[in-house]
Amino acid sequence: MHIPILLYHSIDTECADAYRRWMMLPSEFRAHLQVLKDEGHTPLTVSQLVACRTGKPKLPTAPVVISFDDGLRDFLTGAMPVLSEFGFPATLYVVSGCVGQTSGWLAELGEGRREMLGWREIRELHDAGIEIGAHTVSHPELDILPAARAEYEIVDSKRQLQDGLQAEVRSFAYPHGYASSVTRDLVRKAGYESACRVRHAFSSPDEHSFALSRIIATSEITADGLRDLLARPSLPVAPPVTRPAAECWRIYRQVKRAVRGLGPAASASLQSRT
């Protein structure tokens, strides 16, 4: 069975050019949800999907998950009105250390000052049936952090959100989708029941609960494009958790992070050797 877990970020009307791919207009988002409705999909939250995979209750015939990363304030103003119109649930992964502040980690895309949801708004969304999941404290690339630092990001984001919500937080999403076996283990040990990565692939009923594949729903995917994607699945179903290409990319990012930490002189020296 192909299970699409769609990943959105922002539903708004204005953004920096570099971020446009990640921002959908409310009309574009509505067109996506209309396709899901027309094609007979049953939207679930991530935790509902994981519960259904155990058979209680049974998985619907055409499940779909609508997920959002980051916890931007435009989820409330842009996405929620459209989700409510369709009566669809969603899972929203929130960067806990930025609640009520701005999206500093998006500065490179010209969106470092995008407003984040506040605690009262997050509680209202939770009460309205939106599942709130954790997305670390500060949105780092978890798989290249020292284990103790990664553990803090994973454990404290759960604690902060649970304190703010007064409810259990069951699901986690790896920033940028980056996760290693160590990261996945830390997430499991922190008491989460599931975690989402980012792969342009469908999930399946037997995919690893701490490595659920998601399809990035960018503004470049039109309603027709989404219909095609769902009707004639050309994407793979849940590729293996670890692939050689992913390992190489991790090593590259680790070196880059280490060089950045050493300062400009080391960076220049490294560049001169390559």
Ligand SMILES: [Zn+2]
């Ligand atoms: Zn994110």
